[in-house]
Amino acid sequence: MSATASNLAAQTPVKVVVVGAGGMGRAWIGTVLRSADAQLVGVVDVIDGAARSAVQEVVPADLRTGIATGTDTVTVAREAGAEAVIDVTIPAAHHAVTADALHAGFPVLGEKPCAATLAEAVSLAGHAEATGKLFMVSQSRRNNPHLHETRRLADELGGAGIVDTRFYKAPRFGGFRDEMDHPLIVDMAIHAFDAGRVLLDGNPVSVTASSYNPPWSWYAGDAAATVAITYDTGAVHTFSGSWAAPGGETSWNGDWLLSCANGSVSWDGETPPAANPEDGEEIAGRNPAADELWELDASLAGFCAALRGGDVPASEVHGNVWTQAIVEAAVRAADTGRRVDLAEILDEALESARVLDVADGRSQALTAWKTGTSGLTAA
Ligand SMILES: NC(=O)c1ccc[n+]([C@@H]2O[C@H](COP(=O)([O-])OP(=O)(O)OC[C@H]3O[C@@H](n4cnc5c(N)ncnc54)[C@H](O)[C@@H]3O)[C@@H](O)[C@H]2O)c1
Structure with missing residues (x-):
């Protein structure tokens, strides 16, 4: 790419589809609308009509044309010419929605938690490796x-x-x-x-x-x-x-x-x-600069910058899984009364993720992981 073309690409907003038109999905639609780095081209919700209602409610009338809506992420993302997907569905749907998008060639910015279980989160790290697509988890409160x-x-x-x-x-x-x-x-x-x-x-x-x-x-x-x-x-x-x-x-x-x-x-x-x-x-401590980005705005900016050749964000899936591992370890420690090693639960999660991946058939990336922790650290 010539220097001019590459500068242009760096300035072109990333065309995104927001998936999940609930409370947080509406917040994400607003975040995309006020961002110079991204352009809203579609909204999806599994409930028929819900995406259209969210667009009516949140998007100003003059911006609504050109925003595709529907119930299936990959169909809408392809129709709309999207480059990336923002997954704001319920945690139980994160694994399917994100894996499908990655395998269809779309990088994903997903709401926390990474997935409903640690095993599903580890599986998604493997799907990101298998597809070579960026999967970043938006853990908004770290952007403060x-x-x-x-x-x-x-x-x-x-x-x-x-x-x-x-x-x-x-x-x-x-x-x-x-x-x-x-x-x-x-x-x-x-x-x-x-x-x-x-x-x-x-x-x-x-x-x-x-x-x-x-x-x-x-x-x-x-x-x-x-x-x-x-x-x-x-x-x-x-x-x-x-x-x-x-x-x-x-x-x-x-x-x-x-x-x-x-x-x-x-x-x-x-x-x-x-x-x-x-x-x-x-x-x-210093007061933040007036133009400093916070929370969702900062997540979106980091995601778009990475897609335009910038640094891999700290909460790329491999980095974020550690946070979900702490949660799962804390629950086990509270339930059993014993100290829980993260290596123990990450190894268990890796084993379960491999079972999920065999049933799914699209990713063999986790076969190369020696242990749960080394797979996260080596990437
Ligand atoms: N960062 C934060 O502070 C924060 C705050 C609230 C929620 N969240 C996260 O945001 C996500 C969404 O939460 P919410 O409060 O908006 O939930 P919600 O229940 O209000 O909305 C979720 C929407 O996803 C839709 N959906 C479910 N499965 C789907 C699928 N397969 N395809 C398309 N759409 C599907 C549902 O129909 C629903 O409209 C969750 O992961 C939640 O943990 C984060």
Whole structure:
């Protein structure tokens, strides 16, 4: 490609189809509409008419023509001349929707969690390898400029050895969260576990956890948990929280304290963090620049940049599976009362993923993985 053609390609918006026209799908349609990096060319939902309704509701009338709708991802993506798919379906549909899109030649940006189970997530890492297409998971809360400023301040104090998160909220959602066995760990703490990985180097190796349900809780499963994640550097991320905690609530990101060799960093999850050096005055963290991208906008920009020749995003599937592995390890640790090694659950997930892949017949990539952890690390 000539230099001019390559510059043009770099500026051409990525034509995307949003799949899953529920609450979060609507948020993604809005995100694509305000992005200069992407162009909405289609919306899909398995429920007949749902995609059309979402377009009517969210897309301004003058932009609606040229947006294809339908119930099947690959059909709509091909009809619409899409280059990529954004998978915002329910977790149970992530594996099928994402694998089909990858095998039809479309890179995928998928909502968290990567898949409904760790085995399905590992299988999708294999499908990405087999097709050579990018599969990035949007773990939106890691795209918070304050979080990255927290990391920068900690590095100035020698790097964090302990990261502590307190999360106390009292939302009354109704619906599926009220019925889950582990609503806090699976549906919410995944964000804190992932953000912890932004603050610490290395990979998580083991998890201890206990979970409980306060007597006044309105959840059927355990709305509260205490989790400790040990990294291969020796650093530890501790998380304690409850989703049935009326009164003095934390922010949705939680309250953070980082202990470093030469001081500490604190972040309330909403405003810039502050550092407290061992010798010296408190240092206020920087305010984000006005043009800094947050959450979904940042995920979309990173995905489009990667498709236009930029860096592989940190939450490319192989990187993101670690976060889902922490969740699955925390659930097992809470259920059994024992320390759970990530190597153990990733090896089990690899075995189950290979069974899924044999039944599916489209990917043999996982046959080359020696272990669950090495497959994630080597890629
Ligand atoms: N990042 C965040 O903070 C955040 C917040 C909320 C939800 N989410 C994630 O976003 C995803 C969607 O959540 P939601 O709240 O919008 O759910 P939702 O139930 O409101 O919407 C999901 C939609 O997907 C559709 N769907 C299901 N299977 C499909 C298939 N095979 N093909 C096409 N469409 C299909 C459903 O009909 C539904 O309209 C989930 O993975 C959820 O975990 C992330």
